[in-house]
Amino acid sequence: MKKKIIALGFSALMVVSSCDVLELNPVTQIDTDQAIINVSTAQGAVNGLYNNLQGVYDWHVQVLSDVASDVSQQIDTWDALINIDEFSQTPDNSEVSDLYTVLYRCSDISNNIIAKVPGIEGAEATKNDLMGQAHFVRALAYFELARFFGGIPGGYEEAGVVIKLTPSIGISPSDYAPRTTLTETYQQVESDLLTALNLLPETRTDNLQTKARPTKATARALLARYYLYQKNWAQAESYASLVISDTRFSLVVPFENIFRTKNTAESIFELQYNNNDVSGLRNWYYPTSLSGRGGVALHDATYLEMTADANDARGKLTAKNSTTNTYYTTKWNTPGNIDNVSVIRMAEMYLIRAEARTEIGTNLTGAADDLNAVRTRAGIGNTTAATQDELRTAILAERKLEFIGEGHRWFDLIRTGKALTVLTNVKRSKGSQSSYALTDARRQVFPFPNVEVLTNTNLLQNSAYR
Incomplete structure (x- = not known):
């Protein structure tokens, strides 16, 4: 090599x-x-x-x-x-x-x-x-x-x-x-983002450039994420709302099209890969039986969560490796490892606003509506969560299912103070097959x-x- x-x-x-x-x-x-x-x-x-x-x-x-x-x-x-x-x-x-x-x-x-x-x-x-x-x-x-x-x-x-x-x-x-x-x-980080927001154009010459290069909307989206991490709920809600109201972006149906088609309306900032510049997501996440490396599999418990509702489109983007008896996400399946990577997408904006509204506490109905927008797109029913604590739990669970393989879960557990309580019995399916805990x-x-x-x-x- x-x-x-x-x-x-x-x-x-x-x-x-x-x-x-x-x-x-x-x-x-x-x-x-x-x-x-x-x-x-x-x-x-x-x-x-x-x-x-x-x-x-x-x-x-x-x-x-x-x-x-x-x-x-x-x-x-x-x-x-x-x-x-x-x-x-x-x-x-x-x-x-x-x-x-x-x-x-x-x-x-x-x-x-x-x-x-x-x-x-x-x-x-x-x-x-x-x-x-x-x-x-x-x-x-x-x-x-x-x-x-x-x-x-x-x-x-x-x-x-x-x-x-x-x-x-x-x-x-x-x-x-x-x-x-x-x-x-x-x-x-905040200073650079606010400067970028001031300097960047509102739009670019075509859809590809608007996805592949940041615009003011991209800066607003990352500011929404930034303020979520800072627990500045009002600003997180405000910036997420600005992106949600931008008609260039929307939740794409069906769910799998986010990953099967490049630069969809779902994507706010998307890195472009091709035969000359390859990514490695398919290689890591795809089973060996389907020509991937198969090194990174779903935890068994996570797979069961993803497939608990037979209608959930996220659970349908999985595959089993019969050799290792483990399950994988198939979000990235293009031969040659040339799948684009959406760094920021619309579902995150809805779930950021849902969380911000939950924490502010004055618009729990709006928080549930945002959560349900993501659930409806996935093909499952509305949430039963109604109280502030119920919505907190439901939103965290939804983020886990929505962003499998996209790098959010570890940081979600840390920023919500749940890493030490959730990661107490994480069982590996291979190797020692032992359970590990973050202590x-x-x-x-x-x-x-x-x-x-x-x-x-x-x-x-x-x-x-x-």
Whole structure:
């Protein structure tokens, strides 16, 4: 297997397999002083952003977080995922290190665009768009870094992450900054998103561009998610409502079409994959009997939840591997691993608004209506939940079923304070077939890569991994 070299955080270079992190756009690899000199080279750098972002959502965010939860399990011999599955990962975990690497690469390319574009010649609207995209991707990168490595306010919190807002030109000891507070990290996410909202266009030239590149609607959608994590219910409801009222987006029927057709009305922000830029979701989630690797299967209990109602369209997107006697989600089934990845989609907006309305407490009927919109699309009946506590439980359960394999469940359990009570008897179907429990609250965040901690003496490792 070929190897690619990419920058690791702020510290060193490491080698990772080409199926893990996609090859960087050449524009992002030349000297940063020379890379952006006009609109054309700036656009090349922006293209490099999405090339790198593909390496974040190719499978890393989804698989790492789902395997850590009660959704999925690692059933083959990939130790990096087995350790996450068993709550025993270490700072040497290669897949966590790869994710950390490419997130900071996204940040650094964004920094370069934000620093250089104001000084080039070009139409102001074009320059604003390029900078808006960079602010959006930087916000997304730090949001992922915060929730993976820093924690979630009101759920479990350690310190934030290292924030660097200027381009990296060479490496020196002065570049190795300490961690910010978690509040400061999330404040940077908010600042970048609000800046992106101001700079990005309302729409683009066609549907593909509107899905593949952020617009104001994309920024609003990520702000809705951000404010949900901050428990700022009024803002979460407001931004989700703005997206829901945007007629360009809707809940797609039937459910499976979200994953069988690219760039549907369901999708708000969708990364584009093809034969040259492949994702790995089908490879991991698809059974070996159907030409996948079959390494990440559903937990048996989760499969039973998905299929409890025979009419539920989500349960129909499953398949059994008779060899291993395990079940899989079949959301991603395109040969060649060229399924697009919807990073943000409409069902999330409805469930964010449902949760926000539940927590505000003055419009429980509206919360139930939003929940029922998602349930109706799935082909199942309305919720019986009516009280605030009942709706909290119902919405969390619905999010689990709706976003199987999409990387939400682990963070939902943490932000709602339920990880230590839900993840108490997570039974693996293969290997030891033992049950595992998350008993150490400190393991609700992932470890910083060991090479980073060794190189940056100011970077304090998360407490469970020191």
